[in-house]
Amino acid sequence: MARKFEIPSFYRSPIVSTIKAARRSADQMKRDLSPTILDLGPVRFKIARHFGFCFGVENAIEIAYRAIAENLGRRIFLLSEMIHNPQVNADLLSRGVRFLISADGRELVPFEEIGGDDVVIVPAFGTTVEIFERLEKLGVNPLRYNTTCPFVEKVWTRAQALGDRGYSIVIHGKRSHEETRATFSHAQLYAPSVVVRNLQEAKILAAFITGMRPAAEFLAEFADRHSVNFDPQVHLSRVGVVNQTTMLAEETQAISDLLRDTMRQVYGEQSLAQHFADTRDTLCYATTENQAATRALIQAGGDLALVVGGHNSSNTSHLVELLSQHCPTYFIRDPQQIEGGELIRHLRLDTKEVTETRGWLPKKTGPTEILVTAGASCPDRLIEEILLIVAQIFGAQQRLQSAVESFELRLRSHE
Numbered sequence: 001m002a003r004k005f006e007i008p009s010f011y012r013s014p015i016v017s018t019i020k021a022a023r024r025s026a027d028q029m030k031r032d033l034s035p036t037i038l039d040l041g042p043v044r045f046k047i048a049r050h051f052g053f054c055f056g057v058e059n060a061i062e063i064a065y066r067a068i069a070e071n072l073g074r075r076i077f078l079l080s081e082m083i084h085n086p087q088v089n090a091d092l093l094s095r096g097v098r099f100l101i102s103a104d105g106r107e108l109v110p111f112e113e114i115g116g117d118d119v120v121i122v123p124a125f126g127t128t129v130e131i132f133e134r135l136e137k138l139g140v141n142p143l144r145y146n147t148t149c150p151f152v153e154k155v156w157t158r159a160q161a162l163g164d165r166g167y168s169i170v171i172h173g174k175r176s177h178e179e180t181r182a183t184f185s186h187a188q189l190y191a192p193s194v195v196v197r198n199l200q201e202a203k204i205l206a207a208f209i210t211g212m213r214p215a216a217e218f219l220a221e222f223a224d225r226h227s228v229n230f231d232p233q234v235h236l237s238r239v240g241v242v243n244q245t246t247m248l249a250e251e252t253q254a255i256s257d258l259l260r261d262t263m264r265q266v267y268g269e270q271s272l273a274q275h276f277a278d279t280r281d282t283l284c285y286a287t288t289e290n291q292a293a294t295r296a297l298i299q300a301g302g303d304l305a306l307v308v309g310g311h312n313s314s315n316t317s318h319l320v321e322l323l324s325q326h327c328p329t330y331f332i333r334d335p336q337q338i339e340g341g342e343l344i345r346h347l348r349l350d351t352k353e354v355t356e357t358r359g360w361l362p363k364k365t366g367p368t369e370i371l372v373t374a375g376a377s378c379p380d381r382l383i384e385e386i387l388l389i390v391a392q393i394f395g396a397q398q399r400l401q402s403a404v405e406s407f408e409l410r411l412r413s414h415e
């Protein structure tokens with residue numbers, strides 16, 4: 001049975017919990033990825049089979065609130081955003097917790113001001129070896145409230161295993177993302193490491209492997225994304241790949257295939273295993289499930305999609321990328337970004353700006369079909385509020401209630 005975490009009830013949602021529990025009890029092996037359909041007459045919601053708080057996020061929230069409860073009167077710091085969800089971070093800040101480092105790595109509170117009486121919470125993304133050691137030197141025990149997700153630690157373990165076998169490490173991730181900064185820091189302990197953001201950068205790396213690009217250009221091309229003393233002529237002859245846990249599965253696969261093919265081209269099939277470590281990706285289960293459920297949403301089809309999550313959330317933005325190739329997709333942070341059927345405020349991934357779209361609901365004679373999903377750091381309560389707001393726009397609140405009751409009945413019939 002899955003572990004139950006103690007998290008504040010205001011993150012939970014009676015509606016979403018009921019739907020999730022009914023789906024879980026009817027499909028315990030998680031084989032059915034088809035969306036949950038809530039047919040409310042004029043509006044039909046298709047809700048992804050998997051979305052919302054993952055194991056690592058619930059674990060982090062439980063630890064953070066425990067840290068607050070156990071340390072009344074003491075200063076409590078979060079190394080950086082604990083997860084990429086503004087509501088969760090804001091609630092922690094409202095309880096007196098302070099950030100030590102900004103999302104881009106700047107010190108917000110000088111480390112010299114931190115001492116043994118202070119509490120420091122390590123976020124779910126983990127942190128760098130350097131920061132860990134600095135905290136220890138200051139008398140802070142960073143392991144006491146360490147919320148690093150076990151799936152991130154698994155990436156570090158994989159990096160170590162690759163290093164032990166003599167492979168250099170190619171990290172597929174966003175260099176500035178907290179998790180990739182932490183993984184890069186850990187990976188360098190075990191082997192020469194380099195970060196690639198996407199397939200395009202992996203192709204540049206491949207050009208250095210084949211010799212199409214001169215090694216002399218490597219350090220400039222991958223400036224601040226390679227470990228110290230990285231020698232492309234030596235260290236790119238034997239590589240293995242690890243991923244930031246939240247990357248897009250297709251891209252991850254494409255990068256792995258590209259580097260494998262490149263090594264095959266340079267060294268031949270017979271020697272391939274000597275030069276490329278054939279390992280599985282290190283995406284976490286939540287990323288894999290949420291992206292698979294999103295593909296099932298796309299297959300089910302709809303007039304538009306609502307994706308809910310922090311605008312700096314990597315895993316959520318990948319769901320947006322997938323959906324936006326198929327229908328108008330609105331990446332919203334919270335229900336306040338919906339102003340009736342007339343206006344929605346949402347993040348555009350291409351410009352990274354919040355934009356306003358008027359008339360976001362199509363004028364149709366038949367039911368409007370809305371695909372709904374959320375990132376791994378989005379509280380179910382936000383999804384509930386969004387369902388309620390949209391149902392209200394269509395005058396279908398009562399039907400939403402009835403639809404949820406039918407899930408309650410289904411749940412009871414499975415008990």
Ligand code: SF4
Nearest residue numbers: 054056057149245284
């Ligand atoms: S998204 Fe994955 S790696 Fe990140 S906290 Fe959740 S389970 Fe852990």
